[in-house]
Amino acid sequence: MNNNNKIFQFKLVLLGEAAVGKSSLVLRFVRGHFLDYQESTIGAAFLAQTVCLNDTTVKFEIWDTAGQERYHTLAPMYYRGAQAAIVVYDIRSQDSFERAIKWVKELQRQGSPNIVIALAGNKLDLAAKRKVETAEAQQYAEENGLLFMETSAKTAQNVNELFVEIAKKLPKTPNPRPGSGRLPIPPIENNNQRKKPCCSN
Amino acid sequence: MDSTDNNNIVPPVITTTSTSTTSTTTTATTAAATTATTNAAPSTVSSGGATNDQEDVGVSNASVNESLAGLSHHKQGIPDGSYRSVDVNGQWIANKLKEREHLYTEKKNMTIFLGTWNVNGKKPQEPLDPWLCDPAMPLQPDIYAIGFQELDLTAEALLLGDTTRSLPWEQKILESISNEYVKIMSRQLVGILLCVYVKKEHRQHITMERSDIATVGIMGMMGNKGGVAIRFKFYNTSICILNSHLNAHLENILRRNQDMKDIAKNIKFVVEDNNIITMFDHDQLFWIGDLNYRIPLPDAEVKEKIKKKDFYSLFLHDQLYQQMKSGAAFEGFQEPPISFAPTYKYDAGTDVYDSSEKKRTPAWCDRVLWKTSKTAENVGILTYRRHELLSSDHRPVSGSFIIKVRAVIPEVKNRIYQEIVKELDKKENDSMPDATISTNLIDFESVKFMVPVTRTIVLENVGQVIARFKFIPKLNEKILCKPWLKISPFAGIMLPKEKITIELTVYVDSTTSYAFNVANETMDDILILHLENGKDYFISIMGSWKPTCFGNTLENLVRYQGPLVGTQPMPVEQKKLSIPKELWRMVDSLYSNNGMAEENLFIVSGVSKEIEQIKECLDTGTPFPAFSNHSMAEVIIRFLEALCDPVIPFTLYQQALDGSSAVLSCKTLVSHLPSVNYNVFFYLISFLTEVLSHHDQNSLSADKLAIVFSTVLLRPSPTNSALVQQSTDATIVKKKADFIKHFIHSHNNI
Numbered sequence: 001m002n003n004n005n006k007i008f009q010f011k012l013v014l015l016g017e018a019a020v021g022k023s024s025l026v027l028r029f030v031r032g033h034f035l036d037y038q039e040s041t042i043g044a045a046f047l048a049q050t051v052c053l054n055d056t057t058v059k060f061e062i063w064d065t066a067g068q069e070r071y072h073t074l075a076p077m078y079y080r081g082a083q084a085a086i087v088v089y090d091i092r093s094q095d096s097f098e099r100a101i102k103w104v105k106e107l108q109r110q111g112s113p114n115i116v117i118a119l120a121g122n123k124l125d126l127a128a129k130r131k132v133e134t135a136e137a138q139q140y141a142e143e144n145g146l147l148f149m150e151t152s153a154k155t156a157q158n159v160n161e162l163f164v165e166i167a168k169k170l171p172k173t174p175n176p177r178p179g180s181g182r183l184p185i186p187p188i189e190n191n192n193q194r195k196k197p198c199c200s201n
Numbered sequence: 202m203d204s205t206d207n208n209n210i211v212p213p214v215i216t217t218t219s220t221s222t223t224s225t226t227t228t229a230t231t232a233a234a235t236t237a238t239t240n241a242a243p244s245t246v247s248s249g250g251a252t253n254d255q256e257d258v259g260v261s262n263a264s265v266n267e268s269l270a271g272l273s274h275h276k277q278g279i280p281d282g283s284y285r286s287v288d289v290n291g292q293w294i295a296n297k298l299k300e301r302e303h304l305y306t307e308k309k310n311m312t313i314f315l316g317t318w319n320v321n322g323k324k325p326q327e328p329l330d331p332w333l334c335d336p337a338m339p340l341q342p343d344i345y346a347i348g349f350q351e352l353d354l355t356a357e358a359l360l361l362g363d364t365t366r367s368l369p370w371e372q373k374i375l376e377s378i379s380n381e382y383v384k385i386m387s388r389q390l391v392g393i394l395l396c397v398y399v400k401k402e403h404r405q406h407i408t409m410e411r412s413d414i415a416t417v418g419i420m421g422m423m424g425n426k427g428g429v430a431i432r433f434k435f436y437n438t439s440i441c442i443l444n445s446h447l448n449a450h451l452e453n454i455l456r457r458n459q460d461m462k463d464i465a466k467n468i469k470f471v472v473e474d475n476n477i478i479t480m481f482d483h484d485q486l487f488w489i490g491d492l493n494y495r496i497p498l499p500d501a502e503v504k505e506k507i508k509k510k511d512f513y514s515l516f517l518h519d520q521l522y523q524q525m526k527s528g529a530a531f532e533g534f535q536e537p538p539i540s541f542a543p544t545y546k547y548d549a550g551t552d553v554y555d556s557s558e559k560k561r562t563p564a565w566c567d568r569v570l571w572k573t574s575k576t577a578e579n580v581g582i583l584t585y586r587r588h589e590l591l592s593s594d595h596r597p598v599s600g601s602f603i604i605k606v607r608a609v610i611p612e613v614k615n616r617i618y619q620e621i622v623k624e625l626d627k628k629e630n631d632s633m634p635d636a637t638i639s640t641n642l643i644d645f646e647s648v649k650f651m652v653p654v655t656r657t658i659v660l661e662n663v664g665q666v667i668a669r670f671k672f673i674p675k676l677n678e679k680i681l682c683k684p685w686l687k688i689s690p691f692a693g694i695m696l697p698k699e700k701i702t703i704e705l706t707v708y709v710d711s712t713t714s715y716a717f718n719v720a721n722e723t724m725d726d727i728l729i730l731h732l733e734n735g736k737d738y739f740i741s742i743m744g745s746w747k748p749t750c751f752g753n754t755l756e757n758l759v760r761y762q763g764p765l766v767g768t769q770p771m772p773v774e775q776k777k778l779s780i781p782k783e784l785w786r787m788v789d790s791l792y793s794n795n796g797m798a799e800e801n802l803f804i805v806s807g808v809s810k811e812i813e814q815i816k817e818c819l820d821t822g823t824p825f826p827a828f829s830n831h832s833m834a835e836v837i838i839r840f841l842e843a844l845c846d847p848v849i850p851f852t853l854y855q856q857a858l859d860g861s862s863a864v865l866s867c868k869t870l871v872s873h874l875p876s877v878n879y880n881v882f883f884y885l886i887s888f889l890t891e892v893l894s895h896h897d898q899n900s901l902s903a904d905k906l907a908i909v910f911s912t913v914l915l916r917p918s919p920t921n922s923a924l925v926q927q928s929t930d931a932t933i934v935k936k937k938a939d940f941i942k943h944f945i946h947s948h949n950n951i
Contacts, residue, residue: 006291007290007291007294030626030630031630042641042738042739043641043729043730043736043737043738043739044736044737045736046633046734046735046736047630047633048626048629048630049626049630050622050623050625050626052615052618052619052622057622059290066739070727070741071727071739073675073727074675074676074727074729074739076676077675077676077729080676
């Protein structure tokens with residue numbers, strides 16, 4: 001018998017350079033579709049999606065963020081309190097891979113302790129134009145304790161699998177309230193105890 | 202409407218932390234909650250009134266679903282609010298799963314054997330096969346529930362709770378039923394023992410086994426009469442079995458009725474989520490035992506009817522039948538038709554009814570009753586018999602029934618669970634607010650000192666639900682935007698399809714110009730427009746600022762040898778100009794343009810077009826165009842007025858007013874001014890003295906000039922609203938003018 005009445009809820013954030021396919025990955029995962037022309041995210045989009053594992057159910061609250069560098073300083077608003085992150089790069093762009101590594105470092109430094117980070121090399125359908133070798137990314141991921149998958153939001157390859165792997169790796173604590181008691185230290189010294197940006201008022 | 206203070210974001214309190222659908226202890230509602238979380242079969246009570254508090258079953262699934270759906274809607278999109286409870290979603294899913302139970306379960310027929318025997322304190326002697334393995338029984342039962350009474354009549358059992366007598370009986374049972382069975386549970390109350398066994402193949406489908414006892418003996422303590430109950434869930438069907446021994450003797454009908462009610466009331470089980478349920482909160486309830494109801498007919502008549510096997514007419518006189526018929530006890534219970542002779546009272550070891558002096562009339566003391574809940578399918582009767590075991594003064598009785606259970610098909614249940622979860626996700630995502638924004642980039646282009654520039658963005662609600670929006674501060678910031686920007690409205694609400702225009706206005710005055718003129722900041726910012734329970738939009742703000750001497754500081758201006766536009770300031774440590782060259786240029790041009798003789802100079806306003814041209818020339822260093830002296834005089838006033846900190850600095854304002862009547866204190870104050878301020882002050886005083894020397898032509902007086910100039914040289918800080926308000930009071934105006942006049946006069950006297 002499954003015990004999947006137990007629902008564990010986690011906040012997940014997507015980070016990565018502009019136009020690597022963060023929103024497309026989320027839309028593929030949540031809505032099951034793909035748009036050839038996906039509008040650039042200027043802000044942060046929120047969606048919810050649940051993954052059923054054999055013994056538990058994991059509900060993701062997904063924050064898809066803007067990739068453009070000018071919005072970099074706003075990213076902590078979204079990865080703060082996240083228990084999981086998907087850092088995305090485009091396998092056709094070495095730059096986007098370098099940027100992904102920077103995101104990983106920032107998360108390791110400023111993200112939630114024990115955050116589960118997945119590295120996703122997206123646009124696998126365009127592997128003919130590959131610039132980032134699988135082995136290279138794989139090695140980096142292993143050295144840094146990251147989940148790693150090459151994905152295609154267009155063909156759906158490895159998209160569900162990626163989220164399922166994250167769901168499996170997340171600790172299923174008895175009190176799965178996201179964020180409680182594990183907020184990271186804010187990056188800027190400030191006593192202002194502002195709550196999350198997205199709290200309803 | 203939202204609070205205007207965006208920093209105090211208080212999460213709405215949604216009181217969903219309680220995990221069950223209800224926290225009341227009402228048995229009916231707790232039962233509903235139980236089934237909701239465990240997929241038990243509907244177990245709401247359907248009693249005809251045996252326990253009259255069972256009737257209103259309370260929470261319906263539909264109403265729970267509705268209220269939960271409402272709650273989950275409010276909870277969406279709140280990333281780490283610790284108040285958010287996931288249990289609500291779990292409940293909703295569990296309820297939906299329950300509704301679709303028929304899709305992932307299959308009906309199975311199960312048989313249950315219930316046996317009861319008052320053994321009259323005897324130890325087991327003969328094999329129990331004739332009772333438990335009757336070859337007449339059509340099937341091997343899936344469940345055996347075997348009850349004994351008077352297992353132990355010793356004082357030890359009564360007083361010390363010794364239960365060792367049960368072991369040989371359990372041993373005896375195991376010898377009879379095959380080794381295909383495994384014990385679920387047994388429970389004993391003095392002489393009353395109940396043992397339940399299940400076929401091994403079904404063991405994993407027996408869950409939530411619980412037991413309880415209820416005594417009705419003397420003072421409710423002695424336990425010589427009472428009941429033992431075992432409940433469990435068999436697949437999705439909840440079953441409760443009660444074995445009781447009620448009070449004896451022909452005349453004690455009311456006592457027995459009361460015993461039954463007391464037992465029913467006192468038996469309680471704690472099940473999932475600490476819910477407390479009663480016997481009646483089960484799909485199938487079986488009540489067996491020595492209920493002790495008699496047949497109130499003459500002994501001879503009873504025996505005659507027995508001989509003739511006229512059980513039907515005998516049964517019409519049965520006390521239990523009478524009580525059930527009148528509703529006085531066991532209401533809602535049923536009993537299979539009796540087609541066997543009374544099981545009490547025999548001379549032990551014989552087939553002879555009581556031959557002792559007491560000559561007790563034969564009676565059907567030993568019975569098997571059942572009650573099916575209104576929401577469950579009734580049982581099917583297989584057999585109801587007595588069995589010829591002779592060692593006691595009672596004969597054992599058994600009833601066999603078919604129970605329909607629903608067995609879960611795990612793969613299908615899993616699939617349906619996932620469907621429900623996806624459904625909920627989709628509804629949640631679809632009911633999130635959504636809006637489009639006309640632009641993510643606002644360019645104010647060229648922004649000038651004290652000239653407001655307004656741009657608009659249009660927000661449109663393109664979602665299915667009401668959208669509440671508001672601008673929120675960035676992480677670790679307290680303000681929504683820079684002080685030179687105004688957002689109107691900064692929060693609001695839109696119905697679906699509704700549009701709203703938001704005005705963004707840049708306005709730089711002397712309170713905010715420092716950032717651009719002195720600190721060389723750029724006019725860039727990012728605003729965050731947040732849709733409650735939804736997404737965030739970033740809006741980039743940009744504008745270009747041309748350095749200007751208006752809204753500047755004296756300290757900064759003297760570092761520019763050339764025009765502000767196109768010249769780099771001298772390093773701080775280097776020698777500076779003694780006064781800003783812009784001030785010199787203006788005063789000088791008045792001299793050259795015969796301004797001293799201009800009537801009511803500084804009193805008459807200038808021409809606004811000329812004023813703008815003069816200001817432009819000051820910043821770019823180009824020669825002034827033709828101008829009227831009044832325009833130039835007005836620019837001087839505006840220049841002084843716009844200084845971020847006036848010539849007499851804000852910090853000295855109050856002190857200057859306090860000492861304005863005393864020449865000496867005024868002079869002392871001025872002598873302590875920073876050198877640039879000191880220079881500018883005396884430069885202006887000399888200039889005003891010169892102006893006054895032409896009073897014949899310009900008809901100005903020291904009073905007039907002092908009032909005009911004191912207003913701009915001696916200003917309260919705009920952040921001190923009390924001082925700002927007073928500054929136009931006649932007494933204050935006079936004090937300020939007096940301060941300046943001391944200098945004009947003394948200069949004159951030199």
